[in-house]
Amino acid sequence: MNVTNIKKQYITLVALILMLLSWQNAYSADVVRILHKELSRSGKSTAPIAISYAVPAKTSIGENVQVTVTIKALSDVNEMTLRMTSGDGLIMPSGEYQKNYGKQVRNTAFSETVTVIPNAEGILYLNVFATGTFNGKKMTNAGAVPINTGTVTRKMLKKSGQATTDSKGQKIIIMPAEETKTQQK
Amino acid sequence: MLKIRAALYFTIVIIFSILIGCGGGSSNAPLPPPVTTVVVSGVITFDFVPTDSTNGLLYASTIQKPARGIVIEAIKTADSSVLSTTSTDNTGNYTVTIPKNIDIKIRIKAQMLKTGTPFWDFQVVDNTNSQALYAADSVAFNTGTSNVTKSYNLPSGWGGSSYTSTRVAAPFAILDTVYKAKSKITTADNAVHYPQLLINWSLNNIGTPGDATLGQIGTSHYDGTALYILGKADNDTDEYDDHVIAHEWGHYFENKFSRSDSIGGSHSLGDELDPRLAFGEGFGNAFSGMATDDPNYIDTLGAAQGSVGVVMNLADSNGDPSSIGWYSEDSVQYILYALYNNLGFSPLYTVFTTQQKTTNSFTTIYSFIAYLKANNPSAVTTIDSLLSAKNISTTFVNIWDSTETETNNGGDPKALPVYTVVTAGSATVQVCGNDQFDTNGDGNKLMSRRFIVIQIPTTATYTINISPITAGGIPNYTINSVGQLIGSSNNAASVTLTDSGSLTSGVYYGEVFDLRHYQGTTYFVGEVCFNVRIY
Numbered sequence: 001m002n003v004t005n006i007k008k009q010y011i012t013l014v015a016l017i018l019m020l021l022s023w024q025n026a027y028s029a030d031v032v033r034i035l036h037k038e039l040s041r042s043g044k045s046t047a048p049i050a051i052s053y054a055v056p057a058k059t060s061i062g063e064n065v066q067v068t069v070t071i072k073a074l075s076d077v078n079e080m081t082l083r084m085t086s087g088d089g090l091i092m093p094s095g096e097y098q099k100n101y102g103k104q105v106r107n108t109a110f111s112e113t114v115t116v117i118p119n120a121e122g123i124l125y126l127n128v129f130a131t132g133t134f135n136g137k138k139m140t141n142a143g144a145v146p147i148n149t150g151t152v153t154r155k156m157l158k159k160s161g162q163a164t165t166d167s168k169g170q171k172i173i174i175m176p177a178e179e180t181k182t183q184q185k
Numbered sequence: 186m187l188k189i190r191a192a193l194y195f196t197i198v199i200i201f202s203i204l205i206g207c208g209g210g211s212s213n214a215p216l217p218p219p220v221t222t223v224v225v226s227g228v229i230t231f232d233f234v235p236t237d238s239t240n241g242l243l244y245a246s247t248i249q250k251p252a253r254g255i256v257i258e259a260i261k262t263a264d265s266s267v268l269s270t271t272s273t274d275n276t277g278n279y280t281v282t283i284p285k286n287i288d289i290k291i292r293i294k295a296q297m298l299k300t301g302t303p304f305w306d307f308q309v310v311d312n313t314n315s316q317a318l319y320a321a322d323s324v325a326f327n328t329g330t331s332n333v334t335k336s337y338n339l340p341s342g343w344g345g346s347s348y349t350s351t352r353v354a355a356p357f358a359i360l361d362t363v364y365k366a367k368s369k370i371t372t373a374d375n376a377v378h379y380p381q382l383l384i385n386w387s388l389n390n391i392g393t394p395g396d397a398t399l400g401q402i403g404t405s406h407y408d409g410t411a412l413y414i415l416g417k418a419d420n421d422t423d424e425y426d427d428h429v430i431a432h433e434w435g436h437y438f439e440n441k442f443s444r445s446d447s448i449g450g451s452h453s454l455g456d457e458l459d460p461r462l463a464f465g466e467g468f469g470n471a472f473s474g475m476a477t478d479d480p481n482y483i484d485t486l487g488a489a490q491g492s493v494g495v496v497m498n499l500a501d502s503n504g505d506p507s508s509i510g511w512y513s514e515d516s517v518q519y520i521l522y523a524l525y526n527n528l529g530f531s532p533l534y535t536v537f538t539t540q541q542k543t544t545n546s547f548t549t550i551y552s553f554i555a556y557l558k559a560n561n562p563s564a565v566t567t568i569d570s571l572l573s574a575k576n577i578s579t580t581f582v583n584i585w586d587s588t589e590t591e592t593n594n595g596g597d598p599k600a601l602p603v604y605t606v607v608t609a610g611s612a613t614v615q616v617c618g619n620d621q622f623d624t625n626g627d628g629n630k631l632m633s634r635r636f637i638v639i640q641i642p643t644t645a646t647y648t649i650n651i652s653p654i655t656a657g658g659i660p661n662y663t664i665n666s667v668g669q670l671i672g673s674s675n676n677a678a679s680v681t682l683t684d685s686g687s688l689t690s691g692v693y694y695g696e697v698f699d700l701r702h703y704q705g706t707t708y709f710v711g712e713v714c715f716n717v718r719i720y
Contacts, residue, residue: 037394043406044429044484045470045495045514048453050625074624075455075507085488087420107624123399125391127420129487134455135506140494142421142486143392146401153399157389161351163317166292167265171317175353177293177337179323180230180249 033057047139048074049130059149065116067145069128072109077132080104082112085127089120089156090147104132118149122156223328226280227336229255229273229293231357234341234425238496241485242425244343251277252339252357253364256294259283262325272298283328290326291335295319295356297363303371305379307363309356312385312413313400319356319386346489348418352388355424359384359414362430366476370438373534380441382434384412386424391417405429407436421486421494428473428482435472439465443537444668446548450629454497454515455507457595457622457631460549460603467517467550474499474518475525500526502574509576510593511550511603512631516575520550523571524557532561544584545667546694547636550577551603552584585638585694595631597621599712604638604694609647609719615654617714618702626709634698639664639719644689647719651697652681654714659700662717664693676700 036054050072059065071082084097097114118124125144132139161175230249234242257279259269268289269281283289295309295318310316321339342352363384370377389400392415402413405423412433415423423429439445447465452458458466474480480500485493497504497515499522505515524533540556541548554572558565569579578591585604594600599617607614616635623630641647649672651660660682664672671693674684677700699713 043404044423044432045466045497046404046451046453047494048455050451072625074453085419087417125393125417125420129492137496137505138493139496140486140492142494144417144420146393146395157313157400159314160311160319160388161353163314167260167267171315172294172320173311173314173317175319175321175339175351177291177321177323177353178340180336180338 047130047132047141048134049077049080049132049141050074051128051130051141051143053128053145055145055147057148059118059147061118061121061149063118065118065147066113067116067126067147068111068113069126069145070109070111071130073104073106073132075134076104076106077134078103079138080130080132082110083129083131084112084114085129086116087125087127087144089118089122089149090124090126091117091119092126093117116147118147120156121150121152123148123153124156220330221284222282223285223330224280224282224332225259225289225291225328225335226278226332227291227334228277229257229279229337229339230277231339231361232341232343232354233358233361234343236426236483236485236493238481238483238493241487241492242422242490244341244345247341247343249338250361251275252293253277253361254297254299255357255360256296256298257281258292258294260290260292260322262288262290285328285330287328288325289328291323291337293321293323293337293339293357295360297360297367303375303377303379305367305377306381307360307367307379307384308382309359309384309386311387312397312402313387313389316383316385321353348388352416352424355388355416355422356384356386358424358427359386359430362427362476363434365427366431366434366438366472369476369530370442370534373531374538377442382412382437383410384414386414386416388416388418390415392421405433407433407440409440412437418490419488422490423484426484427477428470428479429484431473431476432469432482434476435469436465438472439468439537442542444542444544444548446668448629448634451625451627452514452629454495454505454513456514457508457510457512458514459629459631459633460512460551461547462629463512463514463517464549464553466514468521470497470514470518471499471521471525474522475530480522504575510595511577511591512595512600513575516577517550520554520571520575520577524568527567528561528564532557532564535560543667545692546584546604546638547665549603551581551586555581555584585636587638595622597632599714600632604636605717606640607637607717607719608640609642609688613716613718615714615716616697617712618697618699619712620702620709621711623702628703633702634696637662637695637697637717639693639695641688641690641693641719644687646685646687648683648685650681650683650716650718650720652716653679654716655712657710658713658715660697660715661700661703662695662697664688664695666691666693 035057052070054068080101086092124147128143130141161173229252233250255273258267259281273279297307299305339353341354342348342350390402393401394403395401405414415421445465446461482497484495536556544552546552572579576593580590589602619632657679676682
């Protein structure tokens with residue numbers, strides 16, 4: 001094996017690696033991973049309507065993002081409705097979404113797709129409210145679809161006050177107390 | 186003689202001087218110490234927003250309620266050291282004694298702390314900010330030279346149509362419900378040691394599952410260790426929904442002071458549930474009414490918190506007609522709340538903290554009622570009338586209903602008996618599971634798992650054999666004793682399951698189920714039956 005052959009093989013190998021890398025980048029850019037999840041009803045009592053969603057795993061500011069929300073009646077229901085609103089930093093170009101499905105039998109499901117546009121980096125939320133009347137009682141199940149925008153996940157988190165550590169070493173969040181003229185009892 | 190007189194005179198003078206001194210009338214008495222302290226006192230209140238069964242939170246009707254049992258610190262502004270610590274009383278009043286002429290601020294912590302007996306330590310922390318404890322500080326002031334009154338209110342932050350400033354009141358509203366719940370326990374037992382409880386609340390807490398440090402808590406819940414409470418405005422906030430708070434605190438009580446075998450998971454009032462889940466959630470709802478002494482459960486949500494999610498009257502005997510029986514949280518909550526109204530809290534507390542805690546069965550309405558009847562024979566008629574109202578057997582004789590008195594099968598005859606008796610060395614028995622009540626694949630509904638009670642006559646090594654009758658059935662089982670799992674096997678294939686182990690003589694209980702019913706998912710395989718034999 002002479003030096004020329006080694007050079008040719010080296011160049012071929014580098015070219016192959018570059019091709020693979022470019023192909024991987026192209027693949028990443030073209031394929032959007034979709035998250036499918038069901039919103040939890042494990043905790044406090046809720047309406048017997050299951051909510052699930054499909055949303056791209058990552059989005060970017062200004063992008064048109066398709067969110068598909070599915071609601072499923074878990075009991076016979078009257079006046080089943082789906083309502084969706086945008087949380088902070090999220091735009092719904094068509095405005096708030098609402099649809100009434102009327103009377104439905106147990107196990108009936110509907111899927112709706114809406115377009116949202118992230119206007120800030122962080123985790124933004126599409127609010128989802130599924131309402132129905134069950135045996136004459138109106139109940140609503142609330143949840144939210146997370147829209148992961150950009151790379152800084154904590155950017156949209158709100159603070160309740162000023163975080164600090166007290167003289168005993170305990171982490172505390174300081175909020176303002178308002179003095180009143182209330183008299184002692 | 187002269188010397189004797191002089192000595193006598195001297196003695197009389199000394200005694201006279203001492204007597205005058207004791208009378209306190211001497212002009213030479215020491216001066217009182219100079220006043221170096223002042224008393225700072227006041228009342229702490231918080232904005233409480235009432236709920237409405239139609240319109241959600243009524244901000245226009247906000248009232249100021251006393252912040253009870255809350256930790257108060259007097260902080261020296263010069264070096265942030267704590268000069269004095271106390272707690273507010275049951276009317277929100279506090280008193281601290283502080284050096285005079287010193288700059289201080291009053292710190293109001295979102296913590297209820299009591300050392301000694303009883304003991305408690307309830308804290309509201311921010312799960313999205315390193316679980317830091319919420320606190321509210323006053324503006325600094327000089328203590329001056331005389332006693333001073335300093336009262337404070339903790340505002341809601343509501344600006345008329347949205348929250349426009351810090352929601353200071355929220356953690357204290359949560360603690361107010363905890364105060365009520367704790368006080369209810371105190372009516373039955375005033376020497377309780379409550380394990381520390383962190384209540385995770387954040388204005389980022391929202392109804393999506395995921396990373397709790399990002400506020401993604403799924404919904405308000407108790408995870409076996411701590412409470413997580415929703416706080417995301419315009420979606421779902423629970424800080425003023427006192428029944429929701431009390432419901433979740435009830436799970437803490439049941440977990441720490443009693444026992445819950447609830448398998449958790451999604452549930453609604455009209456569901457036919459696994460009876461363990463039905464009992465746990467029914468108790469949570471009933472306890473919310475007991476703690477608040479208000480049967481009207483209201484869960485608010487939506488834009489400007491102006492809507493409601495669930496509204497129920499715990500005292501309504503009609504309840505949710507779509508699910509009535511031993512598998513219904515609606516039925517359980519009605520019975521328990523009515524028992525509270527009829528018998529008071531103490532008889533229920535006794536069962537929860539003694540027999541139910543050590544029951545040799547799953548924790549269901551049967552175990553609870555069996556003990557309650559045994560403890561309160563004069564109340565049996567009342568108890569039976571409540572059971573009858575919810576179509577539950579009144580004649581069951583033990584915690585398993587092993588004599589099979591229950592007739593309410595939820596619509597499927599194979600849902601009974603509640604427990605199938607399996608006697609070692611005796612004939613094979615058949616149990617059938619089904620996912621017909623589990624339309625969402627949650628794996629926690631009636632017939633998702635079937636209960637067995639196992640009678641072991643003599644101590645020996647035994648073999649359990651579970652073979653599918655239905656083609657494709659994937660057998661699984663658990664065996665338990667007094668709340669402890671002592672045996673289980675999880676097959677992944679549709680073959681006969683055989684497992685062996687040593688068992689001492691006695692009674693055990695467990696479950697037999699198809700893996701696909703347990704996992705839920707989207708299999709929906711319908712009825713699956715097994716032959717069960719122990720030998």
